[in-house]
Each structure stands twice: as C-alpha cells, then as structure tokens.
Amino acid sequence: MNDLRLPLLGAGAWAGALAGPVVVAGGRSGMVLLAMLAAVLGIGGGWSVHQRRSTVLALVLMIAGTAIVSGLHAARVSDNPVAQLAAREAQVRVIATVTTDPKEVTGQHATYQLRRAGVREIRGRGVVYRLRTPVVVLGDDAWADIPLGATVATTGRLAKSDSHEESALLIAGEPRVVTGPGIWWRASDELRASIRDAVAHRPPDQAALVPALVDGDDTGLSDDLADDFRTTGLTHLLAVSGTNLTLVVGFLLIIARWAGVRGRGLYAVGVLGILGFVVLARTEPSVVRAAAMGAVGLLAMTHNGRQRALRGLGAAVIALLLIDPSLATSVGFTLSVLATAGHPALRTAMA
Template identity: 40%
Template sequence: MDLRLVPAAVAVWAVAAWAVGAGPGAVLVVAVVSVVVGGAAAGRFRALALVAVVVAAVAASTAWRLGDVQATPVAELAASRERVTVQAQVVRDGRVFESVGSQGTVVGLLVLRVEDRHGRVHGVRDPVTAFLRDAHEDLVVGRRLVLQGRLGPPGDHRDTATLQVTRRSAVQGAAWWWSASERVRAGVRSSVDHAPPAPSALVPALVVGDDAALPDRVEEEFRRTGLTHLLAVSGTNLTIVLAMVLAVARAGRAPPRLLLVIGLLGVVGFVLLARPEPSVLRAAGMGVVGLAALGLGSRGGIRALCVAVVALLFCDPWLSRAVGFVLSVCATAGILLLAPPFVRALERWLPRWAAIAVAVPLAAQAACTPVIAAISAEVSIVAVVANVLAAPVVAPATVLGLLAGLVDLVSPAVASVLGTGAAACAGWIVLVAHHAASLPGASLVWSRPWWSLLVLVPVALWWGWRAAPHPVLVVGLCLGLVVAMVRPPSPGWPPPGWVMVACDVGQGDATVIRSGDDEAVVVDVGMEPADVDRCLRGLGVRRVPALVLTHGDADHVGGRSGVAAGRYVGVVLVGRPGVAVDGVPTRTLARGDRFAVGDVTADVLWPQAAPAGSARVRGDLDRNGASLVLRVRVQGVVLMLTGDVGEAEQDRLARSGADLRADVLKVAHHGSADTSARFTQAVGASVATISVGADNDYGHPTPAALRMLRDVGTQAHRTDEEGDVAVIVRDGRLSVVARGSGQRSR
C-alpha cells in the first residue's frame, strides 16, 4: 500500500486550515520558509522536500487569494457599507429561503463592475453573496444583470462582500454552454414533475445536486439514516455518469485515446450540469479517485486520493474547513483502506457482490462516524442498513434521470417515460429513509467527546473483521443491531410518571407534554431539528397530535422538521400566521381559545385577537410580545407556558384577572431580565424550567430573573446545567428528574 503521499496531504490540509483564518503576510512567510526547507532537504531527505514543496505551493496560493480579497475596491466599499450599483454574473444559482411570513433569495455573484455613490467606476472580478427579497427563480448560473444595494462585510472568507439588494434589472442571456446545461437541468425536473412530490424532488438531487424542492421532512429523514450524501453532488454521482459514458463509448469500439478524451468531456459536462461550486469540484476530484482505484487498486487509489486532496486545496484552500470535504475524504479513504479486507473476509460465505454491498457502506460509515459525532453529537445505527437497501437503485435513478434530461431536449414524451423509471427508483430510496428514520434507535446521542470514537471505532472494526468470516457471529451481531434499532436501551429514561419535559435544545425552547402512551403535545422546537428529534426519540414519542409554535423566532421554530421526521403531526397551532410544516394543517389561536388533546387541555391566555394600538405587538417589530401563552392541565398538574413574552405583556396578564396559578412555570425568554415580578408571584409555581444554552452570549438566565423565582419559593431547573428536565408525578407528588446536560453553547 503506497502511503508516501499521505504526510504531504495531511501537512497541506493542516496548513490550509490554519492559513484561511490568518493574514496574507503570515501565510506568505510560511510559504517562503517551506521553499527554503524544501531546497535544503532536496538532496538527502526527498520525503521532507516533497512535503515542503506542496506546503509552499498551497500557502502561496492562499496568501495570494487572501491579499487579493483585501486589496479590492469592493472590500473597501463594503467596510463603509456603501450604496453601489454593480454589474455581475451569477456563479451560484439563486436559492429561495423561507423567513417568517415572507420569502427571500440568496445568490452567488461575480461582480464585474461596481459604481459607488460618487459615480466612481471600478472594474473588478470579486465574489459576492447577494440577498434579495421575495423569490427570484431566474437567477441561474451564467446570467448577467445589474443590481443596486448596500454592500456589507462578507459572511464567508471566500467572498469579498455581501450585498443587500434593493433593485435589480432583468437578466441577460448566458453563454451557450450555461444555457445548454440549464436546459438539461430543467428537462430533468420536468420529466419527473408528474411523480409524487418527494421522489420528483429527489431525482434532480441525485442527478445534479438540485435539492431546492425537497421537503424538510425528507431531508431530516435522510440525515437520520445516513443518506444525506445522496442529496448533494458527490464523487459517486460522477463515477456513475462516467461509467455510463465510457460504457457507451466502449460499445462503439472507441480507441483508448478517444476514451480518455470522452472521459474528460464527461467530467466537464458533469461540472457544467452540477455547477462549478466547491462541492462539485470536490466531487470531481473524488470521482476521479474512485476511477483510479478501479484501475489501480487501493494502492493507486490512496496515492490518487492524496493528489486530489493537495490539488483541491491548492485551488480552493477554504475546502480545508468544509464539512463536506472532510466527509468526502474520510469516506473515500475508508472505502479504499477498509472495504477490501472486509470483502475478503465476507467472501468466505457470501457472494462477492453481496460482500461488496455490505463492506463499502460499512467502511464509509465507519470512517465518517467520528466526524459526524463531532458535528451532530449523534451516531447513526441504521446508516449501514439504509445505505445497503438504497444502493441498488441509486445508479439506475441517476442514469435514468440524466437520460431523461437529455432526451427532453428532443422528445418530452419519451423523457417522461424515463423520468417515471427514475422516480420509481427514487421512491424506493424515500421509502427506505422514511421507515429507517422512524425506528427509535435510528441514531444514538453521543454525549462523550467525539475523539473517543477515534479509539472505539478501530476497536469495533477489528472485532467486526475477526467476526466477518463466521456467519453465525455476523447474524448474531445483525440481530443485536436490529434489537437496538427497534427497542434501544435507555436506562432510567423516560422516567415513569413524566408529564412534561423541557428539552435541552441549546439557546431555544422545546417543551413536550405527554398526552398518551406514545404521543405528546410539543410546544416550540428549538433551533436545530436534530436536538428536538433526539429529545422526542428519548421519550418514545411517535405521534404529535398538536405542534404549538408560540412565535416565529428561529430558536423556537427552526427545528420543526425534526418533529415531523418519522412522526405523525396532526395540526400546527400558531399565534400569528407565517410559520408552517409541509403537509400539516395550520390553525391560528388567540386569547380565549381552548384545545384538548388526549390527557392535555390548554387555555390560550395571550395574545389578544386584535392587538391594534399596542406598539409592542404591531407588525413584525416584536414577535416576542405576540407569543402564545398557554395554561395547560395534564394529569392534575397545571403548567404555565409563556413563550418569550416580556414584562409588559406579563403585567397585562397579571392585571387581566385571569387565573394564572400553576404548579410549573416555563420561564419566558430563557430567563431574560424582561420579566415581571408581579406575574411570577401570581403564578406561584413550585417548579420552574428555564430552557437556555450553555455559555450563551445573552447572559441568560439573568440574576434578576433567578432572584424573582427564589423570592416566591420557586425551584428553578436549567437545561444548560441539567440537560433534559422532566416533571413527574409519583404517588400524587410533583418532582423533577434530569437526564444530564449536553452542554450546548448556542
């Protein structure tokens, strides 16, 4: 196995990761020192010289890019937030995003000409990310237009600035190659538009990485089951496309040199179709590695992987910090290094095709597990099984979808037939993801340091490799995994008699109220889908008859797709229109309304149905003041859930004459200082829960809020210190059990 290039690739990666956050001067010094070291070592220490040379090349490339970004007139104008008029070309397709009650579009631009407010014109070639109000579906790669707006500091090191657009012109035509690629992309979409929504949205994602139409629920199910890599362009996509192109060329008896030309044209066409974004360039590199491995074996594959890492980081050093790049390299390395020994071990009792089908996803998932745990604090149990079940139809779906897009240029009717086949394959993948994600043990929370998996994963792989030649042991391990997925061990949780849980979702709110054996009412969902999904899985909640979203702030509604992932959601209840869940009916509540679900009965105390005249709740200026406030009764326990209402609204509730008495208070706004002592006293709860992120930047919960609770004899429990906090009833007495803190710091 040729590992001689591994030190060079690792050194380049480390230097690039450091350099993109440093100044160009310091990076240039590293480049010069590396050249000197390389020259000194060239005679006797060739391995060291090689490392020094590639480090010098990447450091010099990074220093040049950093200096170029800082020296441009656009950067100076962005620093002073100037209003400008720019002529630009679209380099990243516009993506429509949902805000509360409105839409917006984000698009990547290459600014070619900028005019400031004094009429000075500068010719540049600077990358800028622009934000526009409303949906703009005509902003596709290659098209040019004129925009007016205000420049601001960049949100990404790759960019020179951001642009908040106020006006824009109509788009002008793009170069023929971009127009052709967009026509094929449109053909892929139109060929499957007659299929069900999820499969028809998945086919463009498989073929060209276009996942814009994919429902949030499906994305979350793919995340839980380790199938997310199918939603983005990867080396697998390119390998499938090249395999199809080269197979056709070989069938036509193309000579070897022509095969090389055809392969290169296939790579270029793939990049045009999928767009030359960092992830696509990464996929092109990893796809070439896959082909090299097919021809040269794992020895040549490792060498090709190292060359690809160095080349990609030279072209785009910011990839060194990109999660997708890390996962691609880990997965490719895992397949090259780990899959062959597992295939040989499994071949003793399995056909080769079956051994490969098991070994490849197992190797990729094992190599990526520490990275995934570091990102999401979860370890997927069902990922290997889901990938094995989905793998047979990935290539047919990709090939049929691409052919449909090409054939649509001449015969939409024939393309629709091909699209039907692609959608059928995609439908199987969606079905696998849905059922796998619904398993309680689809993924497990990893509360220990992620780096501990660097030791545990190799140990587990070694034992697995030793067991692989023995079918009895393999079958036993598989049965054990099935049991863990269907009925995962969770000692002591959920605690018997629980009625309410304040979920540890970081700096956000998510409250679960038990309404039946496997169902609950969920009030707010935190920022990230994975956090609330983890909490609900731990509680065994499979049905959510009512999802209450108190108001539209992201830390209360951002994770709503995590509730819908693999669960039934009956209705979404909101205080103000604007927030929804795909495929679920929405109902607006106001003061005086009541709803009942199973063991849960809730009275709405706020907001008023007609808040006109109150400056604090007018429009979108103060969503907190318009939060739903609920007084909930469940199994004899009264809960006061307050959203993020501030002191003014709490005082109005205290003066309203409504019955505010409760056993448990969900403290408003994470324990901010905007809290009413009069309201806190009127509630008179014996227990309070505060949903708050560890080490948050807001100083929540504030000493003032904690003091108010102590003054009225309320015992406060915080998610940042205790993790998930459960309120339970045992023998008619109220008590609290905590699961342990995840120490999130959002």
C-alpha cells in the same frame, strides 16, 4: 511497497493552505507555524519513503507554495474595495455574474432569494472599481428568475459577510440582465429540465426526488419531504457527491466498452463524462470536490487501482487546494477526502 509521495505532498499542501491566512495576517506566530509545519512534515515524510532528500525538498516547497497561494487568496477576498465599502455599509451600483442557483431563505419579515455572484464592476462613494471578487446576494423574488451564469446590473447596500469566502453581503434591489448565460449553462439548464420532464408524470414527491438524487437539483422538493430526509439523517443523499459521479461516469464507460472503445479512448470518455457532470450539477465547490473524489474512485476500479487511487487522491487534494484554498477548513472537504481514502484500503482488505 506503496508509493506515498503524492499523498504526503497532499498533506503538505493542506498544511500550507491552513497556515497561509495566518501568515498573511501579519503575526510572527504565523511565520513560526509555517516553519514548524515545514520541518515536521518534511522530516517525517522524508523518513517514510526511500528518496529522502527529494521528498523533504518537495514537501517544503509544497507547504510554502500552497501557503503563498492561500494567503494571497485570503488577502484578495478580505482586503479589496468591496470589503472596504462593506465595512462602511455603502450604497453601491454593481455589475456581477451570478454563480449559484437561487436558495429561498426566510427572514423575520419576508422571504428572500440567496445567491452568490462574482463582482466585475462596482461604483460606491463616487468611485468606480473594476475587479473580480465573490459576494453573497440577498434579494427579492425577482432574483429567482435570473439564470445561472447571467451578468446583471443592480443597486443595493453592502454589509460585512459572515463567511471568509466572500468579500461582502449585498442586499440588492431589482436585477437587470446585461448578458445572458453562456452556451454551457444553457445546455446544462436544458439537460436538467429534461430530467425533470422525464419523471413529471410520477407523483409529486417522486418527481422531485429523482433530479435531486441524480444532479442535486432539489428545487422541487416539498418542505415535508425535505424534513423527512433530515429526520432520518439522509440529507447527504440529496447533495452531489463522488458517488453520483462514479455511477454516471461508470455507466458511460460501460456503454463505451460495449461500443468497442478501448485503451486511451476510455480515459477520454471518462474525462468528458466528468466535465459534463460538473456542468450539469453546477460548478459549486461541493460539485468540483465531488468530481475530483469521484475520479479517484474510478481510478480505484482500474488495474493496479489501489496504487493509482492513492496517487490520484494526493494529486486531487493538491489541485483542489490550489484552485480553492478555503477548502482546507471545509468539513465537507475533509470528510470527502477521508471517505475516498478508505475505498482503496477497503478494496485491498477484501481482496
């Protein structure tokens, strides 16, 4: 019989992450929603497995726990000095760490660089605040040259963000690097550059396509090639997914077995491969999600893989939602979980 306790707890964590922001918003309806979710999932989940009482208690605690984490996360992003300054469109001085690669966007009058950064210190309206909160940065071409992981100082004007995942939009001026990126980011840049160099002798479109397929590095893609992928509905191939990780780590495991590694050593190789892939492809939410789902896919290929993969999927959902509760409302996260859940069932059906 399949052990569905961890998948059920994963569903409970998802429900709690959805309810948390509503509860924190202060409405009585949020409390009612939380109680209803706990009751329905707790009773339904308890009847679906043998250990009814412990499962009901675990589900209720999971829903409540993730609701609290999700609510605190929402409050931290939306109710802080940066968000308050953004509401007043204040001019500020900021020290922040860049957390994403540059993305070029075209406005009505100019072209801008779009980046995400974590604010560490901000000065506005004569007051200095030290905190940690994410913002979206919109700057000129100088921002394209700032390496990922670098800490910069800049000035600019804050505005309200359209996303619930960032506290504000920073329309930034010239950046000045305060601290360079750490060793991990430097190593990642070197490895990504080596992949580009390895195919540099190929025609331009081919040379740009290989890094995009391997690690999601689409900086070299021409507009025409990107349009071709959009027209044919194949843009998902250019995004980092669990398939990328499964192929990379699977290859590492094959090499490790050929070299004589067995037992727990293979697990160590797999874990190191997953961590290395995350650093290579960047630690954006989509990459972390892909790493978790890819790890579940690797479990499905082991002995008793269906059981391990189902439990691993439940554990992955719980861990990801506790790390980033905003994933609960992400369409990409939902599709990743559903797609990954289909692999163990498909494997059993084909057996």
